[in-house]
Structure formats: C-alpha cells, structure tokens
Amino acid sequence: DTEVTQTPKHLVMGMTNKKSLKCEQHMGHRAMYWYKQKAKKPPELMFVYSYEKLSINESVPSRFSPECPNSSLLNLHLHALQPEDSALYLCASSPRGLAGVVYTGELFFGEGSRLTVL
Amino acid sequence: ELKVEQNPLFLSMQEGKNYTIYCNYSTTSDRLYWYRQDPGKSLESLFVLLSNGAVKQEGRLMASLDTKARLSTLHITAAVHDLSATYFCAVADYGGSQGNLIFGKGTKLSVKP
Numbered sequence: 001d002t003e004v005t006q007t008p009k010h011l012v013m014g015m016t017n018k019k020s021l022k023c024e025q026h027m028g029h030r031a032m033y034w035y036k037q038k039a040k041k042p043p044e045l046m047f048v049y050s051y052e053k054l055s056i057n058e059s060v061p062s063r064f065s066p067e068c069p070n071s072s073l074l075n076l077h078l079h080a081l082q083p084e085d086s087a088l089y090l091c092a093s094s095p096r097g098l099a100g101v102v103y104t105g106e107l108f109f110g111e112g113s114r115l116t117v118l
Numbered sequence: 119e120l121k122v123e124q125n126p127l128f129l130s131m132q133e134g135k136n137y138t139i140y141c142n143y144s145t146t147s148d149r150l151y152w153y154r155q156d157p158g159k160s161l162e163s164l165f166v167l168l169s170n171g172a173v174k175q176e177g178r179l180m181a182s183l184d185t186k187a188r189l190s191t192l193h194i195t196a197a198v199h200d201l202s203a204t205y206f207c208a209v210a211d212y213g214g215s216q217g218n219l220i221f222g223k224g225t226k227l228s229v230k231p
C-alpha cells in the first residue's frame with residue numbers, strides 16, 4: 001500500500017471552476033512533487049517543494065498553483081483550466097530535500113488524481 | 119540536457135520467455151530507478167540503482183546499471199502474465215533540474231499465454 005495519499009481520486013470540473021488536489025505523506029520526507037501524466041506518456045514534473053519551499057517550477061501555467069502548508073501536506077489549486085489539462089496528477093515524496101543535499105532517495109508516488117476538464 | 123531513451127517501447131512476449139528492456143541516458147548520472155505502472159494506476163518502485171555495477175533482483179526481474187556506458191537493463195526471466203504493465207526507467211538529473219528524475223517513455227509489456 002502506498003504511504004502517499006491523494007484526494008480526490010477522480011475530479012471532473014468545468015473551465016470556470018476552482019478546485020484543489022491534496023496530497024499527504026507521513027514518512028517524514030522533506031521533498032514533495034507534483035507530476036502530470038497524460039495517457040501513454042511518462043510523468044512530467046510540474047513542481048518540487050523542498051523543506052516546504054518551492055524549489056522547482058517547470059514553467060507551469062499560472063492556472064496551476066501549488067501550496068505546501070507543512071512538511072506533510074501538498075496542495076495543487078486549479079483555476080480556469082483547459083480541456084487539455086485533463087490528465088492523471090501524481091504526487092510524490094522523497095526522503096531528502098534538494099537544498100544542497102545530495103539527492104539519494106527514490107520517489108514514492110501516490111495513487112494519483114484523475115482530472116477531467118469539460 | 120539529460121535525455122533518457124528506453125527500448126523497445128512495446129514488447130509482446132510469450133509466457134516462459136526471457137527478454138531485456140534497455141535504458142540509455144545522455145549525461146552523467148549515478149542514480150537510476152525502475153518503476154512499474156499498471157493501467158490507470160500509479161507508479162510502483164521496483165529497483166533503485168545507486169552505483170556503477172549495481173545489480174538487483176526481485177522475482178523474475180533483474181536490473182543492472184553501467185554508469186560508464188550510461189546504460190541500465192531490466193531483464194525478465196520466464197515471463198508470466200502478471201508482469202504485463204508499463205515499465206519506466208528514470209534517471210536523476212544533476213543538471214538543469216537538480217534532483218529531478220527524467221523518465222524514459224516507458225516500455226509497454228504484454229505477456230501472452
């Protein structure tokens with residue numbers, strides 16, 4: 001069983017809606033990630049939080065807004081999305097952060113939130 | 119820029135046969151990961167390879183890493199239907215997105231009776 005929990009598992013939203021995806025881990029990991037995965041494609045990195053600070057933003061449109069309230073929680077706020085944003089959104093965590101610490105840990109992925117934008 | 123190439127992208131095997139999936143990467147890295155993904159599901163970590171010459175085995179799967187050749191292999195022995203899934207290799211990027219994992223395109227494995 002995964003120790004990274006994502007909610008909701010499925011989300012359908014209109015282009016004018018505001019919604020949020022949530023991710024939680026209690027493994028004491030200090031880095032948390034959002035990935036987007038389209039069908040039959042590999043995951044693409046969106047954001048990385050390291051020690052609760054945004055470390056990497058891979059040129060993601062502003063209609064996606066990440067938030068890391070504490071070391072265990074990661075949110076992705078969604079607003080004015082487009083149909084092409086429909087995808088599986090994966091949260092992951094790793095034991096070490098990026099702040100000058102050598103990356104040694106593997107990523108542990110949640111089950112994902114499948115988003116459909118109408 | 120780190121690039122990761124997997125081949126083959128599609129693999130149809132008969133049960134009981136052996137095969138190898140290859141993962142090549144373009145710049146120096148010493149950390150490589152293999153993941154399995156079932157349709158509609160998340161990624162499950164299979165192997166973590168952290169040094170040149172690392173070899174790990176779990177059941178019918180064995181992974182190895184040659185950092186000098188920038189090559190990892192995932193060998194399947196006596197395939198069974200339960201191994202049908204998509205397999206991704208991912209390489210730690212110490213360049214532009216330090217600490218990020220760059221994924222290959224995935225190998226969709228189908229094991230037929």
